[in-house]
Amino acid sequence: MTQFTQRARALAMRTVRHAALAGALLASAATAMAQTExxxxxxxxxxxxxxxxxxxxxxxxxxxxxxxxxxxxxxxxxxxxxxxxxxxxxxxxxxxxxxxxxxxxxxxxxxxxxxxxxxxxxxxxxxxxxxxxxxxxxxxxxxxxxxxxxxxxxxxxxxxx
Incomplete structure (x- = not known):
């Protein structure tokens, strides 16, 4: 595997983790907001x-x-x-x-x-x-x-x- 491929894969994995975290935070915020409404x-x-x-x-x-x-x-x-x-x-x-x-x-x-x-x-x-x-x-x-x-x-x- 080339160094470029390794970096691309690492970047893709970080992007997926950040997207999952952002989704979880949005779901948590939506639940909290629904409870207060x-x-x-x-x-x-x-x-x-x-x-x-x-x-x-x-x-x-x-x-x-x-x-x-x-x-x-x-x-x-x-x-x-x-x-x-x-x-x-x-x-x-x-x-x-x-x-x-x-x-x-x-x-x-x-x-x-x-x-x-x-x-x-x-x-x-x-x-x-x-x-x-x-x-x-x-x-x-x-x-x-x-x-x-x-x-x-x-x-x-x-x-x-």
Whole structure:
């Protein structure tokens, strides 16, 4: 093999390695950007009364593009796997809160998600729900309401990595 051929081969191998690295970096950046543009992921809720972390909620998307969220872990005083939704009045009555779907049917509406429901497992009540991202996708403002959005309350959830 000539010296020219060896150099050409080495240059070609470096080019292939650099292209592979660049592709991996672009894919990683695209994944990170997609995660910050949607609520899909894991979120830490905060207790309205104590200001302490309360639970981790996993938000997923189904084949129709609708979002749902379920409790994957209780935090602090709520880290009791045997806690049940004693106040629920639907099929979730007396079911474990851990693993329970508390958000369903959320649909993208412009820069927000709307038209779904959220359950408060503390009081068993179902509310209409809307949500939007803030702080470059690191915060999710979740609003539960009755009738019109003015009659409700909002919580800010923190994205977990």
């Amino acid at each position: 949607t609520p899909i992921g894991t979120w830490q809720t905060i207790d309205d009364h104590t200001g302490q972390p309360k639970a981790l909620i996993q938000i997923t998307q189904d084949g129709n593009g609708e979002l749902s969220g379920k409790v994957i872990r209780g935090l602090g005083a709520n880290n009791q796997p045997d806690r049940r939704c004693t106040e629920c009045t639907d099929a979730r009555k007396d079911q474990p809160i851990l693993g329970m779907t508390i958000i369903n049917s959320m649909k993208k509406d412009g820069d927000a998600w709307d038209h779904g429901q959220i359950l408060d497992p503390e009081n068993g009540k179902l509310y209409k729900c809307k949500m939007h991202l803030e702080d470059s996708g690191n915060k999710l403002v979740v609003r539960g309401y009755i009738g019109v959005a003015l009659l409700g309350r909002s919580q800010t959830w923190i994205r977990q990595q």
